[in-house]
Each structure stands twice: as C-alpha cells, then as structure tokens.
Amino acid sequence: MTPSNAASTPDPTVQPVPASVVQQVDAADSTLHNPKHAVLSLGSNLGNRLETLQGAIDALEDTPGLRVKSVSPVYETEPWGVAPGTQSTYFNAVVVVKTTLPPASLLERAHAIEEAFERVRDERWGPRTIDVDIVSYQGVVSDDPELTLPHPRAHERAFVLVPWHDVDPAAEVPGQGRVADLLSALPEQGIARRADLELVLPD
Ligand SMILES: Nc1ncnc2c1ncn2[C@@H]1O[C@H](COP(=O)(O)OP(=O)(O)OP(=O)(O)O)[C@@H](O)[C@H]1O
Numbered sequence: 178m179t180p181s182n183a184a185s186t187p188d189p190t191v192q193p194v195p196a197s198v199v200q201q202v203d204a205a206d207s208t209l210h211n212p213k214h215a216v217l218s219l220g221s222n223l224g225n226r227l228e229t230l231q232g233a234i235d236a237l238e239d240t241p242g243l244r245v246k247s248v249s250p251v252y253e254t255e256p257w258g259v260a261p262g263t264q265s266t267y268f269n270a271v272v273v274v275k276t277t278l279p280p281a282s283l284l285e286r287a288h289a290i291e292e293a294f295e296r297v298r299d300e301r302w303g304p305r306t307i308d309v310d311i312v313s314y315q316g317v318v319s320d321d322p323e324l325t326l327p328h329p330r331a332h333e334r335a336f337v338l339v340p341w342h343d344v345d346p347a348a349e350v351p352g353q354g355r356v357a358d359l360l361s362a363l364p365e366q367g368i369a370r371r372a373d374l375e376l377v378l379p380d
C-alpha cells in the first residue's frame with residue numbers, strides 16, 4: 178500500500194547516496210561495458226586542414242560507444258611516401274579513445290568520417306581532406322589486410338609516433354617496441370609542431 182503522503186515524506190529505507198559513491202558506481206559501470214583503448218592517427222593535406230581535423234575529432238566523439246580521451250598537439254608534416262614537392266604539407270594529430278566498438282566497427286566509423294569530409298581515394302598516398310587510421314587497438318595484433326593491427330606502417334612514421342608520444346610517453350606499438358625507442362631510431366622526417374594551433378577535446 179502506498180501512504181497518502183508518499184510524495185512529501187522521504188522513504189526511510191532510502192539513505193542519501195554520497196557523491197563519491199555515485200562516482201564509483203559510474204566508474205564501475207563503464208568497466209562493466211569493458212571499453213577498449215585505441216589510438217587513431219588523423220591527417221589532412223587538402224582544404225581547411227585544422228577545421229577538418231577538429232571536425233573528425235568531434236565526429237568521433239559523437240559516435241555511440243566511443244569517447245575521445247586525449248588529443249595531441251598539431252604537427253605540420255612533409256608528405257611521407259611521395260616524391261618531395263609533389264603534395265602540400267599535412268596537419269597530423271593523434272587521438273586516444275575508449276570504445277566499446279569492436280575493431281571492424283571502429284574502422285567503419287573511420288571510413289564514414291572520411292566520406293563525410295569527401296575524401297577521394299584515387300591514388301595510393303594521394304592528397305586527402307582527411308585520413309583516419311587505426312594505429313592500435315588494445316594490443317590486438319592482426320594481419321587481416323582489411324584491418325591490420327597495429328597499423329603496418331605506424332612504427333616507421335614520425336607523423337604518427339611524435340604526436341602519439343606527446344599524449345602517451347609510455348606507449349608501445351605491439352610487436353614493434355616502445356614509441357620512444359622507435360622515434361629515436363627514425364631519421365628526421367620534417368615534423369614541425371604548430372604551437373599556434375590547437376585541437377580541442379570535445380566537451
Ligand atoms: N590499421 C588500419 N587503419 C586503417 N585502415 C586500414 C588499417 N589496416 C588496413 N586498412 C585498410 O587499408 C585500406 C586503405 O586505407 P587508406 O586509403 O586509408 O590507406 P592510406 O591512408 O592511403 O595509406 P596507409 O594505409 O599507408 O596509411 C582501408 O580500406 C582499410 O581497409
């Protein structure tokens with residue numbers, strides 16, 4: 178039976194829950210969903226490069242089951258893998274995310290974001306408004322050509338390793354070693370920090 182004064186009298190069996198307990202329950206809740214740690218590399222060398230990188234980060238954050246945890250500084254980088262002087266410089270950055278999406282769904286989302294920014298794919302390593310690569314996914318190692326993990330060329334790309342090291346100095350490329358060590362073995366690759374520019378972590 179419901180007492181007639183139920184709305185005005187607090188239920189004596191319900192104790193107030195301290196804020197610290199609410200926080201612990203929320204944290205446990207996200208553990209229950211078991212989010213995975215993934216690192217994504219973003220690159221742009223066509224159009225408004227900074228705006229596009231920020232748009233991609235915002236679109237990632239808008240993805241159900243994905244939270245952007247950190248965003249690296251912006252680097253202006255010489256195009257890698259093509260003849261010098263044949264393409265404009267890139268803006269590159271790395272983001273760390275937590276996600277409940279499996280790797281294949283994360284790749285689908287990356288491709289959807291590339292399409293939203295009208296990326297064209299007509300030549301290998303051609304200029305692009307945006308490239309979203311999965312650099313690593315929770316230590317997974319896979320040689321599936323559709324989704325190779327870690328990214329098969331990440332360990333030799335300063336434009337990936339430098340910003341990744343900024344956001345996670347202890348990071349490792351599964352099967353390749355510590356990012357810090359990989360970086361010290363790489364030659365200088367035309368990577369300039371753009372301290373005048375900033376990408377923001379979505380609210
Ligand atoms: N770790 C990965 N991240 C993103 N794409 C991958 C990955 N592993 C394999 N692929 C596959 O690579 C294909 C080509 O990707 P994309 O066009 O972005 O290559 P690219 O950026 O030009 O070159 P690179 O792969 O050297 O960065 C994608 O369709 C995707 O299926």
Ligand SMILES: Nc1nc2c(c(=O)[nH]1)N=C(CO)CN2
Pocket residue numbers: 219220221254255256257258267269302308310336
């Ligand atoms: N500097 C730079 N060079 C590249 C990049 C990139 O993001 N930055 N991406 C490529 C294909 O993923 C090929 N070359």
